Amino acid sequence: MIHPHIADALKSPDLVRLTDGLVLVRFESMKIYSALAAVRHLLDRGTVRAGQTLVDSSSGIYAYALALACHRHGMRCHIVASTTVDASTRAQLEILGATVEQVGPSQDLRLDQELRVRRVREILRRRPDCHWMRQYHDDVHYLGYGEVADRIAELCPARPLTVVGGVGSGASTGGIVERLRVADPAVRLVGVQPFGSVTFGSEAHRDPEAIIAGIGSSIVFDNVRHRLYDAVHWMDFAHAMSGAVALLREHAVFAGLSTGAGYLAAAHEARRHPGRLHLVIGADTGHRYVERVFARHAEALDPGALKPVEVPGPEEMTMPWSTMSWQRAPRPARGREHAA
Template sequence: MPFSGASTSTTLLHSHVTDAVKAPSFIRLSGNVVLARSETLKIYAALGAVRALLKAGTVRPGDTLVDSSSGIYALALAMVCHRYGLRCHIVASTTVTPTIRAQLEILGATVDQMPPERDLRLDQHRRVARVQELLRVNPGMHWMRQYHDPVHYRGYREMAELVRQALPDAPLAVVASVGTGASSAGLIQPLREHDPATPLIGVQPFGSVSFGSERFQDPEAIIAGIGSAIPFDNVRHELYDRVHWMSFRHAMAGTVALMRAHAVFAGLSTGAAYLTALWEARRRPERTHLLVGADTGHRYVEQVFARHREAPDPGTLEPVEIGSLDELTPPWSTMRWARRGHPSPSAVVVGSRRPGPSAGRPAGRG
């Protein structure tokens, strides 16, 4: 007798590994929490962007694409360049691991890695400066601008369709790390074409400028894919209904708990989003909370998983609900964002609706 929990799937033959790794696996974690687990979510961003650029004639096979990355987008872009016969140059964060760097080099990418730097703000600024230096010397390079060019939204429409196929009748809420903003915007907009009320809940580390917590510092923060030290134009603030700010220790608790409870080996941003999703799902049981898992846990083995005994019990953790950014309080705060625009000035207050930037705003220069 087959195991009652077994499922069958159709075997597909792929022509390139990017097709094999891009689609998420959907895992029901509880009655109203579903994880969209990805090996590397940013394949969607890189594939969608490169295909659009090739179709428009902006780039051609043999051209060199350049961008800055903390690791996951770099690997995705290198894989897509491998697929389409493009050259790839990565200005890599100090946080890029030897494992990722080795893969980039084997794929033919040229890697400029920033020297060790504890201040991730300085790391990001130095990477942008290095990209601009490369463009001055090599004007034929194409800067992908993953942080600023909305062409990176395009690939996520395909993922949104997979979500609707997996959860066809469920009213959804999307819980995702903010990061560059591309996956959140690229996913929520097509989902809202079918249900405009679909909430988007974003997760940020303390110290990120994207939602106004730059006055804080978290010495242990290594959540390179969840926050930012510089403004990102692809972060569409007016799309978010609620924002959570979380410390490294709380994100670590969520990451370890996700593996302990569900055997899911995921990255730190996924762990932070998991802790957030558990709290949100208790408050809104009528919606299925889609937790976006961006990558696996391999680059967090030493910093997170090897320290699993230090992780706090997630059952003891609760956020402080705040009414304005002036009330932000580590280690975990949450605020109803209500689809407002950029948090400037800092004291965004609940109930004071500010007009957001238009949907068609131009990408920044980075």
């Protein structure tokens, strides 16, 4: 197939068998599916017009995906970037035609996200012609992942499935699993979160090391459909780093920090449920984590020696790694009001 645009070529994942019970769904940049489908839908519906400026905040891969979608569909793009967006990503965004402004350095998940949201609102007040994509709150971002689910169903038809991935806005893991459950309601979904995220109730904990970009939030994300999740894992930076290094060392897969966290969580789930096939969502490559993660590979922990504490509820969780059975429960009652 000859693709009409590089975004169409980059969006499709490769499925890589890691073990008999573990398969990696490896994306070059996962949110290209989401951004392409969302922008096309908004154009078709007349919500936005060609040449209009689309604006959003991002910790990295959504920014790249939105810039590609805008390039593909003739739109302008403005990104309010997290402190975690590296120089390589920023340069690509700018060359693709996006305007980029980055919030100041922060090791605090809440401050980083609140600064970005505040800046987006300032832009919208000054430029009402812009359209806020609201990747964290508009369910239009679920649309693209049905195609991913269809590919998974085609390639993995014979075994009970469990999908494991970073929660983030909820659209990727949620969108994939909602589609898969149309044919098989027994498909399990395991979400991965950093400590400090309000989404599943870990906001009282702080990881002193670093932000795990993109998989947690200090503000409520309306797109997260808690009732879809069967289990949740909370993991600190050191464990996620160890998972990413182990994935490269053991399977030659160079992937991002959220994939490392998902790999550890999926390996644990596979030991507990050996009859199921566990699909790890690999959202992006490891390039933006070279200095913060892979250059520190000598510090990585032995993954074989790591296991979570199983807790009955978020109140009992403990660092550095906890897990609980969520049982498709609704959103927890506690947590801050969302700021977006």
